[in-house]
Amino acid sequence: MAYDMGEYYERVEDYDLEYQSQSELDQPFWRELVMRYTPQRVLELACGSGRIGLDLLHSPGAFQLEGLDVAPAMLAAYQRKLALESAEIQQRVTLHQGDMATYNLEHKGTYDLILLPFNSITHLYELEQQLGTFRNTFDHLAPNGRFVVDIFLPDIDYLSDALNRPSHVYLEDEIESPDGDFTMLLYSSRKYDPFEQLQHLVGTHEKFFETGDNERYLTKLDMHVFFPRELQLLFLATGFAIEAIYGDYDWKPFGKGTRQIVVGRKQH
Ligand SMILES: C[S@@+](CC[C@H](N)C(=O)[O-])C[C@H]1O[C@@H](n2cnc3c(N)ncnc32)[C@H](O)[C@@H]1O
Known part of the structure; x- marks a missing residue:
C-alpha cells in the first residue's frame, strides 16, 4: 500500500510556522525530561527541522545530540538553523538521513535516551515498520536506557x-x-x-x-492511529519494560489528558 506523506514535509517554512504554537506546549516537557534523566547521549528519531532538538541544546546538560529523519528538506532546514548557533553547540550535534525502521548508527548500544516526539510514530504504517523501529531502538540503547514515545490519544x-x-x-x-x-x-x-x-x-x-x-x-x-494497548504492546513485545505513561505535557497521569507519552526502559 502507498502512503501519503511526501509533500507535507517539503514546505519546511510553513511547517515551522504551523507548529510554533505546539512548541509552547511540548518544548518545556522535553526540557524537563532531559533535566530529570541527565543523559549523556540522546537521539531524536524523526527530528524534522530541529524544532525540539535545537531547544534541548539550550537546556542544562552537555549531552551529545543526534537527529535522524527521512526527509532531506527537513534536515537541510535543521542544518541551516544549526549554523546560526555557537561552535560549542554545533559540535554537540550530528544529523543523519535515514529511516527509523532500519537505522544503524555508529554509536549503537550507547544512547541513554531516544525520543520519538510529536506524533511522528504515526508514520510507521506497517507492523514490520513498527516492530523494526522498536527493535532497532532497543538495540541502539545502552543498558537501562529509555525510549520515550509521544502521540495523541485517539479521540x-x-x-x-x-x-x-x-x-x-x-x-x-x-x-x-x-x-x-x-x-x-x-x-x-x-x-x-x-x-x-x-x-x-x-x-x-x-x-x-x-x-x-x-x-x-x-x-x-x-x-x-495507535490505540493505547497497541502502543504498550509494541514496547513489551520488543523487550522494553514500561516505566511510566503520562497523559499530557504537564506530566498528568495517563488517562487525564489528550496524549499518551510512554517511557520504555531497557532493563539489561
Ligand atoms: C510531525 S513531524 C515531527 C518533526 C519534529 N520531531 C517536530 O516535533 O517538529 C514528523 C517527521 O517524521 C519524519 N519521518 C516520517 N517517517 C519517517 C521514518 N520512517 N523515518 C524517519 N523519519 C520519518 C518526517 O520527515 C517528519 O520530519
Whole structure:
C-alpha cells in the first residue's frame, strides 16, 4: 500500500510556522525530561527541522545530540538553523538521513535516551515498520536506557466524524506570518479507515498576501492511529519494560489528558 506523506514535509517554512504554537506546549516537557534523566547521549528519531532538538541544546546538560529523519528538506532546514548557533553547540550535534525502521548508527548500544516526539510514530504504517523501529531502538540503547514515545490519544468523536462525515471541511487555524506579509488559513478534511487504523488527512494551505496576491496548495498526510494497548504492546513485545505513561505535557497521569507519552526502559 502507498502512503501519503511526501509533500507535507517539503514546505519546511510553513511547517515551522504551523507548529510554533505546539512548541509552547511540548518544548518545556522535553526540557524537563532531559533535566530529570541527565543523559549523556540522546537521539531524536524523526527530528524534522530541529524544532525540539535545537531547544534541548539550550537546556542544562552537555549531552551529545543526534537527529535522524527521512526527509532531506527537513534536515537541510535543521542544518541551516544549526549554523546560526555557537561552535560549542554545533559540535554537540550530528544529523543523519535515514529511516527509523532500519537505522544503524555508529554509536549503537550507547544512547541513554531516544525520543520519538510529536506524533511522528504515526508514520510507521506497517507492523514490520513498527516492530523494526522498536527493535532497532532497543538495540541502539545502552543498558537501562529509555525510549520515550509521544502521540495523541485517539479521540472517538474525531474518528467517528472522519469515518461517517469524510466530506466535512474544517478550518483548523489562522496564522499570521512573523513579518506580517501574509495570513495563512489551514483547512482539512479527514477520512478514517477502521480496518487499517489509518487516518487520511487532506489539507489546504491558503496564503493571503498583503500585496493582494494569494497562494493555495494541497497536502495529503496519512497517519496510523495507535490505540493505547497497541502502543504498550509494541514496547513489551520488543523487550522494553514500561516505566511510566503520562497523559499530557504537564506530566498528568495517563488517562487525564489528550496524549499518551510512554517511557520504555531497557532493563539489561
Ligand atoms: C510531525 S513531524 C515531527 C518533526 C519534529 N520531531 C517536530 O516535533 O517538529 C514528523 C517527521 O517524521 C519524519 N519521518 C516520517 N517517517 C519517517 C521514518 N520512517 N523515518 C524517519 N523519519 C520519518 C518526517 O520527515 C517528519 O520530519
